[in-house]
């Protein structure tokens with residue numbers, strides 16, 4: 001029988017969004033709210049710790065930057081699919097977030113005059129990425145957690161793996177989880193939930209994401225009846241290291257790095273003559289693929305042909321000062337020093353623009369549930385996120401949802417108790433069914449096949465034929481998944497069992513992405529189709545919504561909010 005644990009507010013995920021939400025809920029209640037902070041990994045192993053290059057905000061209006069400019073860059077970068085009211089809420093909130101982190105003690109990199117330093121990032125028309133060398137996420141996580149420690153109102157449940165979100169009579173009631181160290185099944189009850197579980201990038205093989213980023217929160221929300229939005233929009237970052245896919249931060253180009261083909265040309269002059277290497281990611285990734293397909297790349301392993309990211313002209317002093325992690329990664333992983341040699345790179349799966357559908361306040365359609373950070377789709381990034389806008393989004397909607405959920409908890413006198421029968425059924429599903437599976441299919445082969453399917457058919461360029469192949473492949477894998485065998489029958493740190501649960505989440509997210517991509521017969525941002533090469537605003541200036549429908553899903557659409565700018569041709 002499941003052990004019951006109660007907290008007013010449950011925060012699912014302790015990355016940047018989860019920590020900022022916990023901190024804001026603590027601040028607005030003067031530390032009075034009781035928070036359960038649940039994470040399947042140790043807190044500082046949350047994926048946000050890997051964020052490298054920077055966090056966007058307007059700090060230098062006196063030097064020519066403005067809220068309108070940041071908003072315009074974001075809307076244009078999104079290929080006009082971002083909700084513009086959301087974008088303005090975001091740019092207006094960000095400067096204070098940078099100052100708060102500063103006040104809380106983050107070691108921002110600084111200009112010689114002591115002011116906070118900022119660097120250029122792709123698609124931004126002003127150098128507005130605030131950074132802490134190339135370890136921005138690490139320092140942001142440390143700072144938020146250190147500050148949260150001032151409040152004694154939260155309990156950490158690290159290495160607790162959530163398996164379901166419980167909704168009763170249309171209201172949030174709790175979540176169920178496996179305590180990994182003991183294998184105990186826990187029913188967490190709460191008045192409110194904030195889903196901060198990050199993206200879904202591990203549905204790809206060649207990716208910058210940590211192995212833990214498997215779309216759990218999106219799939220759990222979908223299974224609980226919440227809609228997902230814009231799942232077909234997956235971002236490919238232009239500079240993934242060959243052959244591992246480790247991110248070579250956009251800050252490399254922000255600091256002045258060049259992208260070069262096998263003829264030694266800075267090929268971006270053909271595709272984005274004004275912005276060059278600092279075009280938005282969708283455009284730069286497509287340009288790289290065109291160069292590689294035209295035979296102007298270098299031969300790489302496993303079909304991973306590549307181009308060069310050249311930093312040598314920056315000089316070793318600057319590389320060591322501004323990009324120490326990049327240098328260290330290159331030396332450790334490919335045995336070469338970027339001060340002396342160019343870095344082999346190509347586009348790599350990096351970010352999920354889609355996620356759990358929320359309104360502008362991060363609220364989901366079920367009362368008592370909010371979502372923030374990469375797991376959510378508040379519609380800030382539309383079809384293509386600008387670099388440095390994601391850590392920023394985590395801060396802004398961590399704050400907004402933390403405050404809103406705290407208010408909800410204060411107003412809600414009673415807990416909605418989860419249905420005991422459903423909790424027992426979920427425990428039976430996890431330990432009675434999935435753990436007992438002894439079918440012939442190998443879980444890890446299925447995972448490998450999904451990744452290869454997505455790498456080949458849902459990459460930088462897509463075609464109807466390829467997407468249909470992915471659709472058929474995902475459906476087949478879903479059937480084979482039912483016949484997997486779980487070798488380890490134990491309960492303690494059973495990574496076979498957890499991988500099986502993650503596999504289900506990945507399949508749900510992949511199916512939502514593929515179905516949305518197939519119907520979207522246009523090219524917009526991260527969704528570039530060879531068979532429908534142009535954007536079609538008449539038919540597709542709308543968000544794709546996906547809801548659970550029996551064993552399958554139902555697609556429908558949601559309008560884009562346009563308050564300032566009508567779509568125009570994107571030129572860089």
Ligand SMILES: Cc1cc2nc3c(=O)[nH]c(=O)nc-3n(C[C@H](O)[C@H](O)[C@H](O)COP(=O)(O)OP(=O)(O)OC[C@H]3O[C@@H](n4cnc5c(N)ncnc54)[C@H](O)[C@@H]3O)c2cc1C
Pocket residue numbers: 012013014015016017018038039040041043046047048049050051052053054055056136137160161162163196197198199208209210212213216217247249350351372373374375387388389390391392394
């Ligand atoms: C290598 C890399 C570098 C990046 N650099 C930048 C950058 O410089 N600037 C920028 O703006 N963006 C950057 N990004 C993007 C940005 O880092 C992420 O989008 C952001 O950090 C996501 O934060 P999050 O809080 O939403 O989720 P995460 O940090 O991914 O945290 C997710 C949390 O959910 C928990 N969780 C997930 N599933 C479960 C489950 N089933 N049960 C319990 N807990 C669960 C995890 O344990 C974790 O605590 C980068 C991304 C990558 C891959």
